[in-house]
Amino acid sequence: MRNAPTILHLDMDAFFASVEQASKPSLRGKAVVVGGLGPRGVVATASYEARVLGVHSAMPMAQARRLAPNAAYLVPRFMLYRTISEQVMALLRELSPLVEPLSLDEAFVDLEAGGTAWDEESARRAGVKLRADIRAVTGLTGSVGLAASKMLAKIASEQAKPDGLTLIEPGTERAMLGPMTVRTLPGVGPATGDHLRRAGISTVEELAEAGEDELVRLLGKAHGHALYAMALARDERPVVAEREAKSVSVEDTYDVDIHDRLRVGLEVQRLADRCVGRLRGAGLSGRTIVLKVRRYDFSTLTRSETLRGPTDDPVVIREAAARLLESVDTTGGVRLLGVGVSGLADYTQEDLFAQAMPVLPAEEPEKGVPEPVVERPEPAERQWRAGQDVRHTEYGHGWVQGSGLGRVTVRFETPQSPPGRVRTFLVDDPALESADPLPLTADPRHPPAGLAPPGSDRHEAPHQAPAASDDARPAGPRPGPDAGPPAGGGREAGADGASGIGREAGVGRSVGVGCEAGADRSVGVEGEAGADRSVGVEGEAGGGRSVGAEPAEGAGQASSDPASLPKSWSGAAGGGVTSRP
Known part of the structure; x- marks a missing residue:
């Protein structure tokens, strides 16, 4: 392990929710929850204002609504998040060619490899400059950890949250790690933590005192050796x-x-x-086709088939997935389906096309026989999702606050504007259309006013070993100066004159990225939860109702209090019911 804190770990603060607050002035200082809004949705990210109320990542959305009924519930906008992530990663690559992205909002940087830092003072300067550059370019905040290893740098960034910088001085690592809970160490999840606790091991210091042989006996050879090394602050990755x-x-x-x-x-x-589509977008192909089925009783079945060589042919992959499905009993119902490809390569094997079933040419109709008249279905009602960017020919850019009963409520504001006014339209209003997100900063040197979370004047945090806790550590209260019970209320009028109840525009299934709630980490953008951070969006969670939209007196009418957030509102993407309190 090196003798200077030249490994940097950056973790953007409540990234998805912070982006939504930055792009929507009326939500700054308010509780914001981003995730799947269907009955089985899960929380992807919660703002610090929502975390104070007990909402956290990987929580079932129905539970989040009970804890924070007045929060703004929005669907994720991954295209915008990726764009901002690319801006942040570009700043990191200015520091060093060795940048290891972990997700859209998290990465390691080897400052020594880029000649940016060589000792404690130069590393601190690099971290301070990085945080300032991120703020100037994106208007967002990030937390920085500096240490002599990747494990310690990540722990340092967790201590720095939100919007801070923590540097762990070489030689102090053991004293810092000792009182921390074993769950602090990478690779120690709920199951391993409970197993160690039953053996009388709760802190990292107790882990080191147990000895390597005892840990191997408890956890197995590979995990035991690795965990003992981490307890001694050894990490050569x-x-x-x-x-x-x-x-x-x-x-x-x-x-x-x-x-x-x-x-x-x-x-x-x-x-x-x-x-x-994802395979081809990444320029990859694969040999093994995998089918995943979760049944009504939560039992999960996985089937796979390995081809003669890698392919990205849709016909081959479709047929392989169909063959795998034939061996699965779906009696009783299916709640989740997935298709994957592994054994990846950057080329395809052309003879795999022979595996595909031949596509027979369509028979031409006999002459003189009239073609059957196909009855065209009526066009479906336009669907608007909470948080979606829209543009109106008269009022300009805005975003959807909610929809139901044939109406859609839109707040018209931009990242650089003050909180905007709210208007309600028919869902098929020709003047209203979907739009692309606007940049968060008009001038990279001047981020949007009021974006910094309260307390962001804490530029650096001296190292202090925090109290141990086995629970996920929510951030401390950070209410804005205008925080408090949002004003509003009222009911949204429906097309037939009824008010208070309506059905959200949406489809009958979850449309977000899939991820199961019920563990504590979702690895990757989609997949099963299984570690401390949830990155997925749609997942298993119970049912729930979404709360009604901004109060509106009628189509095209502005709200009486344009600058305030209504008492309770959100939209649903999955066909949930909208109700007013």
């Missing part, structure tokens, strides 16, 4: 610029269990096509 993908997959969790076998097959075909 280098910062790796490129991390090779091992698999590509997509999955969906459905609001209502699917019982029809034909529809299950169609969903598998659709997921296979989406998986192929």
